[in-house]
Amino acid sequence: MNILNTLTALELAEKIRLRELTALDVAKHTLEQIASDPCNCFMSPSPESALAAAAAVDTQLESGICPSLLAGVPIAIDDTILMRQERCTAGSRMLDTFVSPFSATVVDKILSAGLVPVGRTNTDELGVSGSGSTCYQGPTLNPRHPETLSGGAAAAIASRLVPLALCCDSIGTPRKFASLSGTVFLKPTYGSVSRFGIVAYVSSAEQIGPAAATLNDAAALFNIIAGHDSKDGTSLPDHTPLTLIPRQDLRGMRVGVLPYWDTLNGMSAGSRSSSTERFDTLNTTINRLCELGADICECDLPQLDLAHLVLRIIAAAEGCTNFSRFDGVKFGHRPQTITSLEDIYVGSRSEGFGLEVKKTILLGSYVLAQQNYEKYYLQALKIRRLIQDQLTHLLQSFDCLLLPASSHKPYHPDRPNANTRLSFEDMRYTAPATLAGFPAAAAPAPVHPQHGANTPGIQLIAGIHGEQKLYDVLSVLSANPAPHL
Amino acid sequence: MNEQTLDSLASFNKLRFSPEERQDILDDFSQLFDALEVLENVDTTQTDPLIQTVPLSNIMREDAVVRMAPRQDILANASEHIQGCFVAPKVLD
């Protein structure tokens, strides 16, 4: 079964379809691997539902029905995405015993498509911090650099425990951790994937996206989860699915380079690289793009520097009121001693939430207070519009924009405060696409696989429904990495 | 953000903090609000707020009853329930 660790999701699905492997065997093997889970990727495995789903797919395939291109493939689901009858904690002690009575729309879709959910992955508590340090069941390690942290889904894929995962991108954390772990993550256009069933944080921006080891796998999964949902009042009408046929080259495509790269240090000495060689991701990527026929040009966004501040305010405001339902009365953590209603509220929330979530709640209520509303919240929303307008304008001249997905500075397990500060800084890279609602993908840089283990990834942003352009550029890049020097 | 504001925000949000946490929060917010000052300099007099990034309007549904979950599922996560009701300490008026 070791070949499972080298097959892509699409290849695995083909073998299952051709009945060289059964979905049940694959599921069993995956569950065994998850059981050891050296990087602490999983909150909890879902053995019963996994085996049941796998058996059901096998039955369908035996009778000649193939539900999708990815039927039979194991998939991990981030713990902020609800699944019926499964324990869903969103990384928080508050929801330690919460069992959801219903499933997110995307979960229904992947089950119909014959995918096999095998377990729920670690996430920062309620998706808030992005530091990798706030999941109440402990942090996840980055399998590429086990002395640093990662997100549960990204690590699970990077360590080949599962080939696919669904992750919720609220402030950009999955893009960042994909980039740090050498995997792929696509944040879709806001409204193109249903938000029904997410433990909500940044309602006006978050999207569930596919995480995978390869671009094609992520794209195939995207096609399954995207689509209009009448249960989500911000859901866009159906759009054309991605065509998974890579172009020959990038002739005719225009890529804008946003001015982030002078802050990018690549690898910091001593943390990853065994040699003194500094690898210039930017130059390699730009050179590759040029060589493959793309037009490259520098570009800028006047409010780029402010995007992370704006997002911090909006995320805090929306998060604060999304989390106020967690009060211990109807469900959720309750304190031991209760003598009054106030005891339940304060005890439940003080014991159930971590400090970062509490800070976000405080900040949110601060910026929404009458006397601060215009100065902070409204001003943030207005700057958000400026950012969206400017991105829209840029994306009329360019098919997509190139930037890093993070500063690539490492997150260390024993430094939660430093990680929180770093995460806030790293929001600079992910906030623009988040605020505008535009699709953005994080993928490995087009370096030769020999160097790949230590190289930071790249991020591309496109306009509304521009996922095809992201796919086009990234697929050509990944099919044509730089030659080994 | 000062001690008094922190108290009132904590109270509104039903949160309590240890003295160390309070100091952490005050320091953190002090830094944050310094950083946020730069937002005031942006000229937004001609700009409307952007809340929904997608241009949708009039999203409504027909008035039909569809049951989502049976009552036992609704009560299943409560630490206690009496005669089908959720339970809380007596609410004083």
Place this chain on the structure above:
Amino acid sequence: MRYELVMGLEVHVEMATQSKLFCTCSAAFGAEPNENVCPACSGMPGLLPVLNKRAVELAIAAGLVTNCRITPRNTFDKKNYYYPDLPTSYQITQFYAPICTEGHVDITTAGAAGAKTGAKTIGIKQIHIEEDAGKLLHDAHTDQSLIDYNRAGVPLIEIVSHPDFRSADEALAYLEKLRAILRYAGVSDCKMEEGSMRADINISVRKPGASEFGVRTEIKNMNSLKAIARAIDYEYHRHVDALEQGTEELVQETRRWDDLQNRSFAMRTKENATDYLYFPNPDIAPIEISEEWIETVRRTLPEMPDVKKARYMEEYALSDYDSTLLAAGKDLADLFEATHALYPEAKEIANWINGELLAHMKKNSDSGADTLRIDAPRLAQLLKMVGDNQVNRLNAKKIFAAMYWENADPTAYSHMHNMINETDDTLLTQVIRDIINANPKSVDDYKSGKLKAKDFLFGQAMRTLRGNGDPAIIRRLLEEALN
């Protein structure tokens, strides 16, 4: 009056939809606790609000019948506070862009000693759509609060008046008028006893002629007209006593009305929370209401009570009194019109509806669906029988009671209980002759001027007929026979 009463009312009305405002749970009244509840209206994470179109239409209708301006671009906001009956710790309401603004309702007060009489216009500041909260019940055994979320998420409109009220009579007249027009428009059944209509009263007093408002206190969730009248009276005197005699210091606050003790109490919890952190709900797209949509709703509205009353006076020559009563309730008016289509005697029908029917309805303590119980075909049938002298009025009343309480059919019932008037002239003449022959002393009394003797003879005749005679005919025949 040394102090003028100044009041505003905020009336919460539950809209007559099948499902809740933002989820597909049933909005029906009376289910077992938490039977009509889903993860959304019990505060669980994951669900998203999707607006009920019918609620918007009913809110537009409410705005039209109160002469409001309909807001073209509507948004929904979150109002944040903690209370166990609020499952998500925020209520979705319309703070920044309420659906209706600046309307009015015309009222007339009957006028008691000292109170104003006549017509008045009450200004409406706004109407907005919002979710209702759940219900708290007190469990005496365990001394805990029990929470039922069936009502959480039911669609409400809140109708906010300007502080135009100057007396309890005006407030009651307004509430009755609102109830009538909202029932007419199909917006709500406005049953105060079931909580589908509740009022918050904002009261202050001031010297007559003053332009400033006094300290204002609020009494919330009143659901009985009588209690409202008592509460207003109490609060007025409490305010006046405080100002004149210094009995207490008046503060702006929310108070609770205790009807058993007939007084109000300051509320212990801080209902006067400061800041609700209102902000636009990002899950709900704006609602643009076009002129066409407003017209579509307007076309579905029935004739309103004021117009109907005027038409009844004009077309059917009914009195102000009769027309007012009939037009006040749409079900009464509908019954009147349907009966008239079958038996065109307007005054007669009005008498029976405003007299007998209303009396029976009042006795009917069942607050369930149908207290009307009388349908047009049966009513027309009965009145025709009366008009044709088939039954006399006394029997007709008995038949009507059976129709109301036992669902009786008038023709069948009257025959079964031998209530049909004897119409055979020969028989009647014979009966009268027999009575006269059997009572010579009464005949002599009558002839010597004692008119009451005729009544005695009449009574005897009716007894013989077991009550089944047309009084007019009996009297005539008796008259003829005596003279």
